[in-house]
Amino acid sequence: MSKLATKTAPKREDRLHSCISYGGTLCGLKKRAGCGCLGDSDRSFSQGSICLMLPAIAMINSLPDNVNLLHGAIGCGVCSHSQNANARSGSLQHFGVQKDALWISTAMNEADVISGGEGKLKRAILEADRSYRPKTITVVASCVPGITGDDVEGIIAESQKLVQAKIISVHCEGFKTKIWSTAYDAVYHGLLETLLEDPPFPKNIIPDDAEAFNVEQLKKYTVNLCNVSSMGKVDEDELTRLLNGLGYQVNIFPVFAQPEQMWKIKYAALNISTCPTHDDYFLKLFKEQYGIPYILKHMPIGIENTNDWIRDVGRFFGKEDAAEKFIKTEVFRLNEALEPYRTFFKGKKVFISAGEFRALATANLLAELGFTIIGVRSFHHDEFASIEYEKLQKIAGNFSFNVANAQPFEEANLITRLKPDLFLGHWNGNSTSAKLGIPSHVIYNTGLSYIGYRGVFELARRLYRQLGNPVFAKKISAHNRLPYREKWYAEDPFKHIKSDDAKGGE
Numbered sequence: 078m079s080k081l082a083t084k085t086a087p088k089r090e091d092r093l094h095s096c097i098s099y100g101g102t103l104c105g106l107k108k109r110a111g112c113g114c115l116g117d118s119d120r121s122f123s124q125g126s127i128c129l130m131l132p133a134i135a136m137i138n139s140l141p142d143n144v145n146l147l148h149g150a151i152g153c154g155v156c157s158h159s160q161n162a163n164a165r166s167g168s169l170q171h172f173g174v175q176k177d178a179l180w181i182s183t184a185m186n187e188a189d190v191i192s193g194g195e196g197k198l199k200r201a202i203l204e205a206d207r208s209y210r211p212k213t214i215t216v217v218a219s220c221v222p223g224i225t226g227d228d229v230e231g232i233i234a235e236s237q238k239l240v241q242a243k244i245i246s247v248h249c250e251g252f253k254t255k256i257w258s259t260a261y262d263a264v265y266h267g268l269l270e271t272l273l274e275d276p277p278f279p280k281n282i283i284p285d286d287a288e289a290f291n292v293e294q295l296k297k298y299t300v301n302l303c304n305v306s307s308m309g310k311v312d313e314d315e316l317t318r319l320l321n322g323l324g325y326q327v328n329i330f331p332v333f334a335q336p337e338q339m340w341k342i343k344y345a346a347l348n349i350s351t352c353p354t355h356d357d358y359f360l361k362l363f364k365e366q367y368g369i370p371y372i373l374k375h376m377p378i379g380i381e382n383t384n385d386w387i388r389d390v391g392r393f394f395g396k397e398d399a400a401e402k403f404i405k406t407e408v409f410r411l412n413e414a415l416e417p418y419r420t421f422f423k424g425k426k427v428f429i430s431a432g433e434f435r436a437l438a439t440a441n442l443l444a445e446l447g448f449t450i451i452g453v454r455s456f457h458h459d460e461f462a463s464i465e466y467e468k469l470q471k472i473a474g475n476f477s478f479n480v481a482n483a484q485p486f487e488e489a490n491l492i493t494r495l496k497p498d499l500f501l502g503h504w505n506g507n508s509t510s511a512k513l514g515i516p517s518h519v520i521y522n523t524g525l526s527y528i529g530y531r532g533v534f535e536l537a538r539r540l541y542r543q544l545g546n547p548v549f550a551k552k553i554s555a556h557n558r559l560p561y562r563e564k565w566y567a568e569d570p571f572k573h574i575k576s577d578d579a580k581g582g583e
């Protein structure tokens with residue numbers, strides 16, 4: 078029987094009143110979110126998007142020695158191919174070997190839809206265990222078994238008795254939610270359910286250091302740092318440096334964490350999040366289960382955000398003075414290094430597009446560097462992000478704001494109107510802006526530094542070099558065009574957002 082209160086993680090539409098449609102300004106969004114008007118908005122026209130399967134697989138593919146078994150139609154797992162570069166480079170950075178992510182599929186077909194896919198799932202689990210001898214098998218349930226009603230949990234319980242690998246269930250039925258970040262909750266739910274037994278594995282693979290494991294020490298001096306699949310080792314190292322600087326040892330979880338060592342996260346003084354969008358479900362549930370307090374507030378991107386992230390840790394341990402001293406030294410050195418860049422960036426207009434916390438925190442960072450923020454798009458909005466809007470408004474004022482689960486047609490219209498000097502976003506948004514002749518920089522790349530004080534400096538350095546020579550984007554735009562008719566650019570970019578509550582600004 079499940080140790081957790083529910084079999085699957087609830088969807089964010091219900092849990093956090095999340096929304097995916099808003100068009101207007103930052104102040105308008107703040108006002109409407111404040112009176113609870115945003116939740117039900119939708120679009121009369123929507124372009125292709127992704128489902129929660131993609132971010133879930135990004136986390137899962139980082140697990141070493143895991144077989145990712147997709148239970149559903151064959152197409153559901155194909156994003157594994159585009160994510161494999163991250164799996165390989167992450168594996169190299171963390172474990173010293175370049176390893177591909179391993180995924181297989183039950184490839185459900187029409188006959189399985191009629192007669193059910195339970196038999197196929199059981200055979201696939203046994204085959205995965207015997208062929209690959211993995212430490213874990215993640216069974217990721219997609220839309221088809223969700224519709225046909227396969228007893229995925231029952232098959233997992235039955236098969237677990239027959240295999241050595243730990244089987245983790247991850248429910249990613251795409252039709253259940255339009256909020257992709259529900260994926261993080263689904264993966265964490267499966268990990269919490271399966272891997273935290275003490276110790277969870279047979280004796281022959283208990284880690285060597287188990288005897289040296291000093292519970293009291295860990296409970297006093299260890300901070301669990303929740304990482305995300307969009308940050309690389311270089312960012313983990315920076316946050317570890319900051320926490321070590323305050324005198325704490327760090328246990329990083331869950332991306333590229335060894336499954337047989339995950340149980341150790343139960344022995345720590347504190348859990349701290351890197352991205353609240355990513356971790357809120359897990360940290361609250363983990364505290365309920367194991368009593369470990371958490372900090373879920375700031376994303377340490379930008380100077381003030383990093384300062385606040387460190388301050389919160391200092392406050393928790395009663396080391397406020399040490400934290401302030403540490404911050405002062407770091408920020409003094411950073412500001413000196415940033416001086417020449419700030420003069421160059423002053424007044425340059427920037428547009429940012431990403432997941433909610435990353436978009437807002439990166440906008441903060443760019444405002445600190447002297448950029449003028451003229452537009453932000455976030456993929457969704459969660460009610461607990463309100464504090465980020467306050468912070469951003471203080472430093473960057475009011476500007477265009479769009480909440481959209483991709484919807485590149487809205488983005489193309491907005492960029493054409495606002496004419497930024499620089500665009501920071503994911504590859505899809507970057508290709509839109511490049512075709513419009515605007516220099517673009519990727520909002521995250523696991524090989525580059527973005528987080529902490531180092532991230533501020535490294536991003537500034539890269540943008541300085543890029544803006545110094547914007548010819549690349551100009552050449553791209555000279556030979557490419559976007560697929561929209563001219564008349565679309567003259568229309569209201571938010572005309573397809575249905576609810577009046579989800580539009581407008583002041």
Ligand code: SF4
Binds near residue numbers: 153220
């Ligand atoms: S929406 Fe459903 S069928 Fe489509 S990729 Fe996602 S889980 Fe698979």
